[in-house]
Amino acid sequence: MRVGLLGAGFIGTVHAASVFRSDLGTLSAIFDVRVGSATELATTYGAVVATSPEEIIENDDIDAVIIASSTDTHADLLIKTVQAKKPVYCEKPIHLDLARVKEVAEVVRKENGQVFMGFSRRFDQSYADVKERIPQIGNIELVQMITRGPDVPPISYVKVSGGQFRDQTIHFFDMLRWVTGQEPVEVYADGAALVDPAVGEAGDTDTSMLLIKLSGGGFANIDNSRRAAFGYDERIELFGSEGMVYSDRLLTSGVVQYDRAGRHTANAHKSWFDRVEKSFPAAMDRFLQAATNGEKMDPGFEDGVKAQQIAEAAVISLAEHRPVKVEYTI
Numbered sequence: 001m002r003v004g005l006l007g008a009g010f011i012g013t014v015h016a017a018s019v020f021r022s023d024l025g026t027l028s029a030i031f032d033v034r035v036g037s038a039t040e041l042a043t044t045y046g047a048v049v050a051t052s053p054e055e056i057i058e059n060d061d062i063d064a065v066i067i068a069s070s071t072d073t074h075a076d077l078l079i080k081t082v083q084a085k086k087p088v089y090c091e092k093p094i095h096l097d098l099a100r101v102k103e104v105a106e107v108v109r110k111e112n113g114q115v116f117m118g119f120s121r122r123f124d125q126s127y128a129d130v131k132e133r134i135p136q137i138g139n140i141e142l143v144q145m146i147t148r149g150p151d152v153p154p155i156s157y158v159k160v161s162g163g164q165f166r167d168q169t170i171h172f173f174d175m176l177r178w179v180t181g182q183e184p185v186e187v188y189a190d191g192a193a194l195v196d197p198a199v200g201e202a203g204d205t206d207t208s209m210l211l212i213k214l215s216g217g218g219f220a221n222i223d224n225s226r227r228a229a230f231g232y233d234e235r236i237e238l239f240g241s242e243g244m245v246y247s248d249r250l251l252t253s254g255v256v257q258y259d260r261a262g263r264h265t266a267n268a269h270k271s272w273f274d275r276v277e278k279s280f281p282a283a284m285d286r287f288l289q290a291a292t293n294g295e296k297m298d299p300g301f302e303d304g305v306k307a308q309q310i311a312e313a314a315v316i317s318l319a320e321h322r323p324v325k326v327e328y329t330i
């Protein structure tokens, strides 16, 4: 696959490295409105710098497109790419406004677009192992998911992120659906700006809890913090009628030392990215393989739409202090 990349910021750089290392694709061209970022990445990986998104999307020498640009550009670029009949890896979220998501959905469905959503945690080895063991724990009754830290992002980012649920928790809405094979049906969310008052002034939370009812009758809670003093803390646990399975907090090393002062281990990863870094090349390989073979994309566009509808219910719940049914109407 000859791949074109739109967006050469943080996650675009991660995806460029994944394509470069993959046997399934070649990074051909890069576009970013910040020409310097595109040029730097293109020089590193031997790609061409494009002068517009169309120069990538409409180019017959490009087989697949990655959308890794700022959130507010995804909808337009996604529409153009599926209309050009190219498989596309699209970063979450599709768009912060659900009305716009609906418009994109109409086009994607009409064009039968091959869209892979950037829910890369599905390709984390620990979570894949958890999912494989789910049939052995019987009916799922309780789920706990934790995502904390390491630091509050810059306030400029918080202001355009769509808020903690659409930005941070969205990965766990998707993981909850994927790992349980169930749909969240109702959400109750509460939260506050306990870490940084500026987050509250920007209309967001940095600390929150969600109680979610699942279609199978069980319950999930997700606790989110933008800060953890010791690094990044991410765990999931599923408790069922026949047992329990969990993926614990991963440490940077498995070494344990005992001495007179006690038991010493390595610490948590410094950042969320350090914790899930390996999932990105695995997700990219899956995309490139599906694009090459014309296979169904998984996670696909509909997974992106569903995760956003759960986030939307959480946003309403937080604002109105009440449980909110998740409307899967798009």
Ligand SMILES: NC(=O)c1ccc[n+]([C@@H]2O[C@H](COP(=O)([O-])OP(=O)(O)OC[C@H]3O[C@@H](n4cnc5c(N)ncnc54)[C@H](O)[C@@H]3O)[C@@H](O)[C@H]2O)c1
Pocket (backbone or CB within 6 Å): 006, 007, 008, 009, 010, 011, 012, 031, 032, 033, 034, 037, 053, 068, 069, 070, 071, 073, 091, 092, 093, 118, 119, 120
């Ligand atoms: N899946 C994940 O775990 C994950 C992680 C981080 C970010 N993201 C998502 O990826 C997207 C980018 O995030 P980031 O952290 O890389 O941000 P970033 O600000 O580092 O990079 C975004 C880049 O897009 C460029 N850009 C803006 N408009 C553009 C356009 N029309 N065409 C091409 N490029 C354009 C910007 O100049 C910038 O270089 C966001 O939507 C974010 O939610 C996903």
